[in-house]
Amino acid sequence: MGLHGQTISARSGWMKEFIDIDRADNGIEVVDDLTFKVHLIQPFSSLANILAIGFSTIIPEGIVTPDLQKRPYGSGPFKLKSFQRGALWQYARNPDYFKPGLPYLDGYDLLLMDGDAIVQAAFLTRKVDVSSGNPTTDNKPIFQKRIAAGETFMLTAPSDCRPQSVNLNSTKPPFNNLRLRQALNLGIDREAYKQVVQDGYSIPSLILDTGGWGRTEAEILAMPGWRQPHDADLAEAKRIIKELYPSGLDLKMMSRNTSGYMRGNEFIAGELRKLGLNITIEPVDTSVTFSRAEKLDYTIWTYWFCQTTNTPEELFGSYFITGGSRNWIGYSDPKFDAAYSDMTATTDLVLKKKKALALEDTILAFLPSIPTPDSTRARHGYSYVKDLIFPITNYTWHKNELIWRSDV
Structure with missing residues (x-):
């Protein structure tokens, strides 16, 4: 889990937020040669999910990062x-x-x-x-x-690299203006995005995963910015921006410089130009993208994050709570943080989903990022x-x- 200078997993290390790491054994009690017990500080129903991912490996005691670079360790098939x-x-x-x-x-x-x-x-x-x-x-x-x-x-x-969205730095002008964020949400044509950027291989999606913890496709497609035909939403978006910025608005859009991300950013830039915004794309290297995102050193960028468990604990805990490990949009709300803690401690799955949807509603009302369709993935094999x-x-x-x- 990365405690006390140990090797840390960037994808599964966040489990320590739920484990009683103040115990002498850091919350991991060895019962016998084949059994260990995890001590939690609160209920965490997704623990099994995170223990199952490839990054949650069991390696010999004392092995550190340089050792892992010399030879593989594991117990797989x-x-x-x-x-x-x-x-x-x-x-x-x-x-x-x-x-x-x-x-x-x-x-x-x-x-x-x-x-x-x-x-x-x-x-x-x-x-x-x-x-x-x-x-x-x-x-x-x-x-x-x-x-x-x-x-x-x-x-x-559906892809695990989600939520896929247009991220806005709402901590400073111009995107500290809710009406501008709402205009972008209305103005982007998601159906066109699906066909042009994703070659038709996608599903409508908000923050939570569609049809799982989140809403159904039909519910999403009835919402502003998603509904078709797009003409009415586009007209309203143009009206808002014309009212806010009668002389226009210049924006610089950061983009990770690999083909998939450039394709998405170029499409979004074209959509925003239709609204009356002047967009300049700034391609940056992957390493620069992450460091700038962490420091909120951007105005707008299109990106899709990746999840390891597809649980609401990881989703909201990584990207939206105050101080989240990948909260690169600067969103912070003490009430949201408290509601998140309440949701993670809920063991009844029906009630947990209700609370997760309420968290999603809070995000959608503030719009620190504009959801776009989630791409789908595929595997192929011969019949044998x-x-x-x-x-x-x-x-x-x-x-x-x-x-x-x-x-x-």
Whole structure:
């Protein structure tokens, strides 16, 4: 958990906010060689989720970060056999795996490729048995034909990299003006965003995950800024901005300089220009993006965050409570923080969802960020590949212990 100078996991270390770290054992009691007990300071129903992700690993006592860079540690179904940096990772069956009879495969190779076109070409020519990613526009008919023929299959799920949104620095002008934030929420055409930025591979989404802890697609599509046709919302957004800034408004938009993020920021910039705003995009390197975001050294930027558990504890606790580890929008409200603590301590799931939705309503009323559709993800396999699944999230990682082949 990163206590007292230990190795910390950036993705799962936030569990220490719920664990009684003031105990002599830091809240982790060793019961016997195969059992440990976690002592909490309050109910935390999502503990099992965070313990299941790939970043919550059990490693030998005394191992620190430099040791992890020398050799792998773990107890999974496969062992790292060999690797070529940036090209190939080869895994062999772990004969000492703690689950009898598993894994079914003798091993597998993980090939690293750059670009959708290259990945899909490898899959469509049977160079690989399994691949990930939504089909490109050119390849979509080919995938559809092979799926219809039973040659291949495709699994889809919402992205774990969410919420996806236009982030506004509401701690300073001009976005400390709620009416301006509301105008942007009205003016951005989400359906066009879906088609242009996400090639149609997305679902409507707010803060919480759609259809899970959050609202249904139908409920979201009836809301201002999401409803179609878009004309009335667009006209109202233009009216507000014309009233606020009759001489126009110049804005600089920070953008992570990789293709996906640039594509999203360029589309949003175009939408805002339609409203009468003059937008200049400022591409910055990934390392610069994060450091500037942490310091609120920006005015506006389009980004999508990634979650490891998809629980409301992580969502609100990382991005929206005061001092949250990834609260890069500067949002702070003591009443919200108190309501968050109450929600995390709620064990009744129906009541917990009600409280989570109330937290979402608070965020949507303030609009420190403008929600955009969440992209979807896909996995492909040939028909002889059996029991290929999506894990709880991408960060749970693919153990591949249950996958088998029907052709051997």
